[in-house]
Amino acid sequence: MSALLPTSAHQPTAEFLARELVEVERIFEAQLASDLPAVNALCRHVERYRGKMLRPTLVLLTGLAVRARQQFEPPVLGREHRVVAAVVEMIHMATLVHDDVLDEADVRRQGATVNRLRGNEMAVMLGDYLISNSFHLCSTLGDPAINLRLGQTTNTLCEGELIQLHHRENASLDEETYFEIVRRKTAVLVGACCRLGATLSGGSPTVIAALDAFGTALGIAFQIQDDLLDLAGRADIVGKSLGRDLEKGKVTLPIIIHLATADLPARRDALAAIERRDAPRLLAQMRGSGSIDAAHQRARALVVDAKRELQGLVPSPARDLLEAMAEAVVERER
């Protein structure tokens, strides 16, 4: 992300953020420290899944942006920001562990998944342990409104996953349902990160709603990019098993666009490729028809929408960093 920083004026904020993220990791690890060595070993494995830290970064940056002055004056975040940042990362980790069970994935972040190493059963229970710990950690704040928001968010997230499973193998999935799934399973948590960061910094209802909308649009864009990478990314760069969506009968945006715009013979070819799980052939067809580009275009348009939501904030390095993150989400290759 640092490569995207416009000027050195952002340097103090970026450094502050990096230090805060180290604290977030410490809170995360302390929460999962168990008196049971076997449990600790599993949690250390999951910590290796840690990647972009998108969700905690959004909690911290929205928290900073709401309190921002033109001049950077740390420290402006409280422990509650860091705790919420660790909580959302833990929820995200839980979804990764259970997604890998659902997807029968073998590789994540260049390493073996828990289900691959220790079996599905261990992965199911480990995911449960992470969910439980995320709620417990959140409860240590003693703020019922945050618990309630978190509970609503994870309810919606699970609903998104359940509808997605319900629509597996449904080649006539329409855009509306796709976006409903993505909003629930991915975007609502990203929106909640921004909402909670802003709320903890005492943002006005207008600012809180704008940042929630920013996160929601960003989350949808993020998921479209994820879906594109699963189809058209490079496994050595992405760092996880690719082509899983097609393998597991998940119909994603580029495929929906392709099927909706193809003429009859092209549509028949595409359905046959889906049927046979022939990813290279499907990909070639979609590149030819421009569906890959069209899906990418949709993601970029969402980033434009997202950035518009930031206009009500005081200009600040934190706001600039939020913009830079939004752009990075749809340009990333992993």
Next chain:
Amino acid sequence: MSALLPTSAHQPTAEFLARELVEVERIFEAQLASDLPAVNALCRHVERYRGKMLRPTLVLLTGLAVRARQQFEPPVLGREHRVVAAVVEMIHMATLVHDDVLDEADVRRQGATVNRLRGNEMAVMLGDYLISNSFHLCSTLGDPAINLRLGQTTNTLCEGELIQLHHRENASLDEETYFEIVRRKTAVLVGACCRLGATLSGGSPTVIAALDAFGTALGIAFQIQDDLLDLAGRADIVGKSLGRDLEKGKVTLPIIIHLATADLPARRDALAAIERRDAPRLLAQMRGSGSIDAAHQRARALVVDAKRELQGLVPSPARDLLEAMAEAVVERER
């Protein structure tokens, strides 16, 4: 349970309890009502798992017992008791759904399991949805202490499941570890039910601790009985797949007792039967050596311990019903 009621003096309390449990079911169902028909269909299936309602009953009865007068004077419980009762039942349902995935079970409460009907993936996500909803429902109470207690409880519960998985196929599992697993995976939640019921009724710290100890001892006894039924019960009465523990390499108390007390040839026979998953042979050996009876005896002794914890309470129909429940737990055949 009603057959165990000593006199008709308990009738008003039993009827009050039955009405309260209907309200608990209503709260449970309202919490899971989704705008998504596919999600509702799954939740309706899970509601069919509802059985003894042991955990909600304990919340309500401990709540009653703490506030009890000699004379029954309803209504003495608040909405918060019913909400917590629904919460603990939802946590329990989540563990059933995920346990069935872990155990590859096909039948529960005489019906097909979610994993059998809709696949492991749907069962994993449905369990997550139940966990999330239980935390969300709990958060609606706006009482941080309850959220914190619940989070601690589910953390410990997951740890119990994780250690149990870790010890699968470990024929040299000792009693101490067995009881540590059972305390965590089963008894801590049952203890929390009693603690929360008492806390919500304004019990003194001494009474709260005694009722937690009552529930914990009861929970361990309950699990021993469950383990006995899995080995030596009748499938048509128990209503779920039996012999799963042996099948999945789970070593339970009667087996531990048998292996610890057998002479060398009998021990070799038993280990061979475990190795071959030969439940009838193992059972015959254990009946012969008295290990089944010995395990049952341990459960009865725990019920005696549990009942002793009730002595500090004012005598009341609710206290009598708690005693009757404790006895029923180790006499039940399902």
